Amino acid sequence: MADGTDVMADFSTLPDVVWVRILQYLPLRDRQEVASTCHLLHDAFNHPSLWRRQVLTFIGDKDNSSRKGIPVYPARHNMELTKQFGQYFQDLTIRVISHFRTMNSDLRELLVQVAENCRLESLTLDIGKQTSQFHKRYGFPPDPNAIATLETFVKTAFRMKHLAIMSWPMFKDKNESLFMALKSNEKLRDNLESMTLFWLDGAEWSEREPLLLSADDTVDLVRHFPYLTCLGLRSPMVNNGLLEMLAETSRAKLRTLKLVIHYLWQKRNFAVPQIEQKSWTALLNRNPDFRVEVTVFLATPTMELASMLTPEAPVSYFRFIKYSKLESSSLVKIYTQYSGTLTTFHSLCDSYEMDSELILLCEKCELLTDLIYHGEIYVNTVKCISKSRGRKWKRFELKDSSIKIHTEFDNIDNDLVLQRNEQGELIQLRLQRFLATDDEQLRTMREEVSSAIGEPWKPTVVKS
Template sequence: MASSETGSTHYQGEGDDTEGPDFSCLPDVVWVKVLQLLDVTDRYHVSLTCSRLHAHFGHPSGWSHATLDLSVSYDGELEKYSDLSVLQHKHSVLQYVKVDIQKLRLPLQVMSPEEISTLLELPLSKNLKSLKINLNFDIIELKRVIENNDTAHLSSASVLNELCDRAPEKLLVELVLIDLAISDFSSENAPCEVFDSLGPKTWYQRVTSLSFPHGSLSEETQFSLYPQLTSSPTAVLVSRFLSLRCLSLSVVNLSDQLLYQLADMSRSHCSLRSFTIHFRLCCNRSFTQEIHSDLVELSSSAWGGLVSVCSNLEVSCFLGEAVTLKELCSVVRPEAPVVSVQFLYRVDKGIEAFVPFCLQHSQTLQRFTYNECLTSVIKVRCQRRADRGGSLVSMVTECPRLRHLVYIGEIHNEDVVKLAELNRQWTTFVFQDKLFLLDARDKLYSPGCRGDLSPAVRAAQKATLIRMCDHVSRHLGYPWKPRDS
């Protein structure tokens, strides 16, 4: 664990006690940006745990804008963080609750009864605006647990009710249902029957945002079982949340029919005015051919129908290796209000191919993520850096609403500086050169990977982080120097 006396960070890999850079000297204005850099660079070892945050930053005045995230994810899967037991140290958590954290995220499905008990003893801040709860519900298993009256496994459901009962009235509660195996049921009411067995339904009235991440819910089986989405288990379950404002769905194939049905769902749910559609193309190689054969061109009227009933429609594109620009543009038309794009692509393709698509949605695009580090073996091509940097600069120049920029790949420092200066209102500004992520075997460790890394790779990551922080903070007008550099 990090030491609050020294202000230094210790990475806690197995058998590893490598000291990282000291960020305690950073001014309050820029510490959030560095925290985001830390999170992307080594999410497993430097996650947002309470005691480490105190070591990094003390009690900065900007803390009220932060998120206390007691969960950690790898490739979209929520897993137990090695230091989640930090909740047992109540004084550490209370230090940050007292300074009015505005967002709190909790992975209830991986918490022990002791941790849940500790959590319920915490006074929720009056200024807490967002409570995000991740629940990993395998609904078949949950039904068995309820039938057998296995109270030990129902702690997540009971704590959810208690939290909603005690939470401030205006608190926005987001519920994330992971791996909800709805497609196994023959009746659209079956999932609700299981949820109804969990006890008091306070959380039905309190949840304002509901997310179904990519998993069993988004597979084709549900839409084949229930052609009309408005009568599917999804819609029936959604209808129970009377205060629901935002709905986030992950779909494999996007069609006119689905867009029309989403519009119908919104009309029948008077409070629902915000949709986020996570549109994943070819994220699973085994489905590549099937998905490609089903690609259809979405009509303007289908988008228009959904936009007309939703005050806020977001389309998030998550693109795998097999997607071509032609296929992308044939599915996501210019009239779709794309606000978030994530590109995970092979090195030899390059970012240049996707700049036209981003420019096509330049007036709505707010978040852009590009990661070349998720391929198994990297061949460094330094000669392409200038072209990529220039393409990215031209794209950012034309996207006035862009506030979130993450680029994991080859790029010159000078281009990073140019991008920092283009927009003084970045909420996320992250760059990392994959050149510094290779070990002696030429095997890639992507940001957020688990396992021990060689000392050489650790040192390179540390040097990269210092270099990035220096360029970003110095050219934004906040000079600093790490104590151990």
């Protein structure tokens, strides 16, 4: 005020809709504490829109080798909030950390009540570690009553449009009940638009040999959902029959097929399936806007990728996760075959001497606007590829520790280990390359990239 008197702002005059909006940005515990301060904030805390999206996380058993498992453990305040607001859930994730064995009767009752009363539009199930042959052979399956409780969410859903099953306990004679429940729900059949099964969404690792639905069982399941426009699967679950069925005129036009390439050498059930050119062509003829999104999970030779991803596959997204391997031949394949459709390229794995291929990728793929590359790359290459798209880049992320400067040792034979310097001393060339630094080159690079993309830019620091 003019007289210098301090006046506290009166936030109580803010409308409810503003407080609800503010509370949306707070973690649950902070939201609870804020709500306890006054009646106005308590009312805002109870607004149904705040409970539309929820994640229920439970701690499971450390292993599944004992006949009597430990029940999943929910936090008490989560139980109370779920009991109070579960009817408002619309976008729900249920996550069990470690092994899912059983749950107590109170929790089963509560989850069934939520499933029967909420109006789910989206459901994600991430239920424990993915089952492998080891878990199946030496472990015990979950309690059937606990499994039946989770299945209630798909049995009773009547407006669900999106379903993601990230992980599910797969045991012989136990693994089909969830998928049978999916197929038995006619409302789900009419409403479901997207479904992902055993997908990897941002995860760096997964079970190497998980138990999955077979390709034939996948075809049978997907056939029950004719209105799917987005489908996500791992490569062992895919065959030509699936793609041919997805292209049928009696179905909705498929918009996106998301594939995790899960390849293991000398494992027949994890070989990359051979997909015929005509299968991709049929999907494109059905919908010219159809696109394929590819995530490579483990090291997969280019020839294996080629058996599934023929030139006719309209790949728009290619992602190599941390523990995969990027070959130069794979990059050549990508910019040669998918230059007209590729919009996103992410490589989170270690890779070396790809500078010329990266430059060609950015030059030839004119739709490319999203680039993440964590492999080794030279400063001049960074500047070149930043200018290739300029302000069209929506994301341009490079790993700080992988950016290399140009040194006097660049043109020396890579097989040469030792060399005498001007003083006649023997030096290790690889060590000199590794230790070389030049702040001026790095500063100039940051300035030129920032100018090219039209906003301040610096490399990303990635924790190991």
